[in-house]
Amino acid sequence: MTAQILHLARRSVIRTLRQPANWITPLVFPLALMAVNTGGLDAATNLPGFPSDSYLAFFLAFPFVQGALFATVNAGVDLARDIQTGFINRLALTPMQSGALLVGHLGGVIAMGFLQAVWYLAVGLAIGVRLESGILGGVVIFVLAVLIVLAFGTFGALAALRSGSTEAVHSLFPVFFVFLFISSMNLPRNLIETEWFRVAASLNPVSYLIEAIRSLVIEGWNAQALALGFGISLALAVVGLTLSALSLRSRMART
Amino acid sequence: MKGAIEVRGLVREFKGGIKAVSGIDLDVPAGQIYGFLGPNGAGKSTTVHMLTTLLPPTAGSARVGGFDIVKEGPAVRRTIGAALQEAALDPLLTGREHLKLQLALHGVRRTERGGRTDELLERVGLRLAADRKIGGYSGGMKRRLDLALALAHRPRILFLDEPTTGLDPQSRSALWDEVVRLKRDEGVTVFLTTQYLEEADVLADRVGIIDHGRIVAEGTPASLKAEIGRPTVEAMPGEGTTQRELEGILARFGELQPSTSGIAVRLDGQGGLTEVVRALDAAQANVAALHLHSPTLDDVFLAKTGRSLEGSEEPAEPEA
Numbered sequence A: 001m002t003a004q005i006l007h008l009a010r011r012s013v014i015r016t017l018r019q020p021a022n023w024i025t026p027l028v029f030p031l032a033l034m035a036v037n038t039g040g041l042d043a044a045t046n047l048p049g050f051p052s053d054s055y056l057a058f059f060l061a062f063p064f065v066q067g068a069l070f071a072t073v074n075a076g077v078d079l080a081r082d083i084q085t086g087f088i089n090r091l092a093l094t095p096m097q098s099g100a101l102l103v104g105h106l107g108g109v110i111a112m113g114f115l116q117a118v119w120y121l122a123v124g125l126a127i128g129v130r131l132e133s134g135i136l137g138g139v140v141i142f143v144l145a146v147l148i149v150l151a152f153g154t155f156g157a158l159a160a161l162r163s164g165s166t167e168a169v170h171s172l173f174p175v176f177f178v179f180l181f182i183s184s185m186n187l188p189r190n191l192i193e194t195e196w197f198r199v200a201a202s203l204n205p206v207s208y209l210i211e212a213i214r215s216l217v218i219e220g221w222n223a224q225a226l227a228l229g230f231g232i233s234l235a236l237a238v239v240g241l242t243l244s245a246l247s248l249r250s251r252m253a254r255t
Numbered sequence B: 001m002k003g004a005i006e007v008r009g010l011v012r013e014f015k016g017g018i019k020a021v022s023g024i025d026l027d028v029p030a031g032q033i034y035g036f037l038g039p040n041g042a043g044k045s046t047t048v049h050m051l052t053t054l055l056p057p058t059a060g061s062a063r064v065g066g067f068d069i070v071k072e073g074p075a076v077r078r079t080i081g082a083a084l085q086e087a088a089l090d091p092l093l094t095g096r097e098h099l100k101l102q103l104a105l106h107g108v109r110r111t112e113r114g115g116r117t118d119e120l121l122e123r124v125g126l127r128l129a130a131d132r133k134i135g136g137y138s139g140g141m142k143r144r145l146d147l148a149l150a151l152a153h154r155p156r157i158l159f160l161d162e163p164t165t166g167l168d169p170q171s172r173s174a175l176w177d178e179v180v181r182l183k184r185d186e187g188v189t190v191f192l193t194t195q196y197l198e199e200a201d202v203l204a205d206r207v208g209i210i211d212h213g214r215i216v217a218e219g220t221p222a223s224l225k226a227e228i229g230r231p232t233v234e235a236m237p238g239e240g241t242t243q244r245e246l247e248g249i250l251a252r253f254g255e256l257q258p259s260t261s262g263i264a265v266r267l268d269g270q271g272g273l274t275e276v277v278r279a280l281d282a283a284q285a286n287v288a289a290l291h292l293h294s295p296t297l298d299d300v301f302l303a304k305t306g307r308s309l310e311g312s313e314e315p316a317e318p319e320a
C-alpha cells in the first residue's frame, strides 16, 4: 500500500509541475499580495498594541495559508478530473487499495504545500524577516504548514469525490477566499475596528491557523496560539478525512 | 473446458428505475472471442462495468475466470484486463509513464517494469511515441496505449468496450489483428463490445446481440445468419437473355428482391445455388454474372428487433 501511495502522490506532483500555472501562481501570488499589503498597511505597525515592528514579519504567515489553499484546489480539480474522465476506473481495476487513492492524493497536496512553505520561508528570511522562535520555530512552521495543507486538502478531496466535477471544485475558490480574507490576516483581531468583522474573524478557524504561524515569527513560543493552530488544523483534518473516506466508498463502489 | 465468463440473470437498474441491463445470460468458453453487439444505450458498457467489478449488479450473478464478481472482486480484477470505452488517459503523462504506473500498481517489481514497458510499447507500436505526452496522441494511439495498459499484468481474460469506435479503417484493422493474435498465440479470452456488425462478424467466435438491456440473439455469426436469413442470389442477364426471362426462372426459388444491377431472389429453401444454376442452364439462359449474398448480422438484428443497426455502421469521426 505504501508503494501505491507513493506512486499516486508522485503522479499528482508531476501533474502539478507540468501545469506551470498551478505551481507558479502559489509561489508568486501570495508574495505579491504580501508586497502590496505591506506597502499599504505598513503604517499599521504604529497602532498602539500592534504586535510587531515589521509588517512584513506580521504578514508572512498569510502566504502559508493561501498557498495551502492553492495546492488544495489544484489537486482537488485534478481528482475531480480523474473521476470525470474515468481515470479512477483505470485505477480501480488495479489491485490498488481504494484508501491509497485518497492518501496518495493528499500526499501530493502535502508535497506541494511543503515545497511552497520552504519557498515562503526562504523569501521571508531573504527579505530580512527574523524568526523570534529561532531555527526550531522554523521547523515547527513547516510541520504546521503541512498540517494545514492536509486539513484543507481533505476538504478539496471531499468536494471532488462528492461532486465528481471540476467546476464544482473550482467554485470552492471564492468560498475559501472569503474565509481567508475575513480573518486576522491583515490586522490582529483586537485591532479590527469594524465590529462584525472582528466577530467573524474570531469565529473563523482560518484566523487561528494564521495566528499560530504568526506567533512563531513575531512572538516566539506562544503556547495558546500554537495549541489553537495545531488543534484546529488537526480537527479539520480528521473531519475532512472521515468525510472524504466515506465519499470515496460510494464513489469507488467496486466489489 | 470451463467457461471463462458465465452470466446468469444479470440485472442493473439505475436510479429512477432505468433498467440498463435486464436479466442477461451468457457463457464465454475460455480462449474465445465473444462479440457483444448492440446500438447506443443497449447496455453494453453497463454489462462490462458489472463484469469487471466496477459496478455492483442489482440482481443476478456472474463468474469471471471462475470467480464471483460480487464476492471475489479482487480475484476477478487480478484475472482480467480491461480497456473501457472512455479510454481515460492522463494528457499530462507520457505513454511510458502510464505503463510504469500501471505496472507499479499491479505490484510488478521495479527491476522488471522497464523491460515489460518496452515490450508492451513495442507490441502496440508506440515505441517512438513512448516519451510523448498523451495530449498529443491520436485517437488510434490512445486506443493502442489503452490496450497495452490492459495487457500489462498478462490477464487471461480481456474486456474491450468499443475498442474501435471512432477509429480510421487502418487503426481498426491493426487492432483487430492484435485481438486475433492475443487469442491465437496466448489463448486470451476476449469479451468485446461493438456497434459495428462487421467487427463482430470478423472477430467473434460467438456473438450476443443486445438491445434495450436484453440479449435478443446469440450464437456463432454463421449460425445466427443461417437461423434468420437465407442467402440471396443475384443474376445479371447476358447476351440474348432478357430481365423478364431471368425473373421468371429465379422467381421459382423464392421472393424477388429489389436489385440495382440485375435480378435478385431471397432463397426460400426450395433449392440452393446449384438448383438455380441448373434451372438457368435448362432454360438456356445466358447469365453475365451470378452472386450469392449471405445474410448479414444486420438482417439478424432487423429480424429480432424490427430495426436496422445499419445506421451505426459508418465509423464516427476519428477522435481528435
Ligand SMILES: Nc1ncnc2c1ncn2[C@@H]1O[C@H](COP(=O)(O)OP(=O)(O)OP(=O)(O)O)[C@@H](O)[C@H]1O
Binding pocket: B014, B015, B018, B019, B020, B038, B039, B040, B041, B042, B043, B044, B045, B046, B047, B085, B195
Ligand atoms: N450511471 C448511470 N445512471 C443512469 N443511467 C445510466 C447510467 N449509465 C448508463 N445509464 C443508462 O443505461 C442505459 C445503457 O447504457 P450503456 O452505457 O450500458 O449503453 P451502451 O450499450 O454502452 O451504449 P453506447 O454504445 O452508447 O456506449 C442507457 O439508457 C443509459 O442512459
Ligand SMILES: [Mg+2]
Binding pocket: B044, B045, B046, B085, B161, B162
Ligand atoms: Mg458503452
